[in-house]
Amino acid sequence: MAARPTSKTSESSDKVSVICRALRRAIIEQALEPGAKLPEDSLGERFGVSRTIARYALGQLAAEGLVELRRNRIAVVATPSWQEARDAFDIRIELERLVVRQLAGKLTKAQIAELNAHVDAEDGARGGTDAVSIRLATEFHILLAQMTNSPILVRYVSEVAYRCCLTLSLYSRPHSTECAINEHRAIISALAKGDEAKVMDLMHHHLDSVANRALVAPTPQRGRDLLDILAPYADDIAGNRVVKLPKVARR
């Protein structure tokens, strides 16, 4: 086989990042739900790479908080607790306020057009599945972050936005995305006008309302919740021998 010169998009198109991108997208579109198992073998087979690479990719995703890794156990898609979800949204609010503060009044016409085009796309996808709507809405925020030209900010906003998507899978009800779209439009317009204070406020309330709509209640969830409840006790396990929790399963 001739050496395939790895011609692909901007950054690093090695196999690891291909896998990461694929999994991120699967997670964001809820094709992979929280708790879904991700065995290294299957991943490797699916993507035509060895376990070594699949494992490395899982490590990267774990560093982003999308995947949970426990020693000697199959990797799973992360299942944030309700509190973690709330924390993620709080952080996200601050970061995205920073984004729009930097952007207010500094966008080129082309950039504004790009943002509008994206929201149009969101609009167009309104008939489709929730999964696509959520992905597009998330990508709008990432697009904004990218316009700051601050790689660090892009990274953090992306990460925390993905995490928030995760929590949507867990705690959200079938929700209406229309208002989100209108809020996106309002943000663009305030950005164009350069009204810094207003756009920060808009972003704040936008994300806050998304969070409130998504994180419906701190009420105990279904069976999955057991894992969260038990998490704090995980220390006892730490050594290597599981305690076996005799017959907790009642409920």
Added chain:
Amino acid sequence: MAARPTSKTSESSDKVSVICRALRRAIIEQALEPGAKLPEDSLGERFGVSRTIARYALGQLAAEGLVELRRNRIAVVATPSWQEARDAFDIRIELERLVVRQLAGKLTKAQIAELNAHVDAEDGARGGTDAVSIRLATEFHILLAQMTNSPILVRYVSEVAYRCCLTLSLYSRPHSTECAINEHRAIISALAKGDEAKVMDLMHHHLDSVANRALVAPTPQRGRDLLDILAPYADDIAGNRVVKLPKVARR
């Protein structure tokens, strides 16, 4: 509070995290300066593991932004540009304001004592090297973040704080840490009093002044700068064959 945070996301005891911790600390104490090479072999040998593990650890550190990985090239300690450094501080300010906002008036006596003890330690280390002072100062901020009991916040504050340490290596002059210590004390006292607005303001100015003291000038640096200048053009290289830039060097 015996309730250890027990960082659920980051694995705690395998060889990878041992290496990561060691390297992070070496970087934070400027034993490893930006640009320092980190060959997988040497790392593996030094830590008594195979290249596979060393490589994985480097991947984790790269995900944190402490290490730069380029295909087929030796990993190096990250050398953030001046702008990236400034961005990191901006993000840090927002995150740490969030930390102290959540903490204001909510700290237990034991926690306040712990914070004071830490600042005492900083004080005690004033005669030592800059490296130790910087590490202790950074750990103060991380300690604060840990008290929020929000693993996500801890992770982001830690990461961005480490990054800021990196920039100190690059752009800082031999600086005086005394005032920082006083500012730490002021923050503790405002936290104890529960004055949310004031503590947020204190934190803001504290970090801002650290940044301003550290990031002395946007003035072009030495040779290293060439890399930064060329960075935007790196896309042309993307494929795999470098363009070789014939004799751009004029001027």
Added chain:
DNA sequence: GGGCATCAAACTGCATGCAATTGCAGCGCT
């Protein structure tokens, strides 16, 4: 039937081996 020991299959943890790429020293040319 329900609980418990046992064991094989599945899976992870890690090292090693081989091919491909890079970087650099040395050489020749102008």
Added chain:
DNA sequence: AGCGCTGCAATTGCATGCAGTTTGATGCCC
């Protein structure tokens, strides 16, 4: 001397193999 070229050592990219751990299915005993 300066500049480009060539070939070898250093280094990374990735797959595979083996050992140890977890999982869950089976059979046994009550």
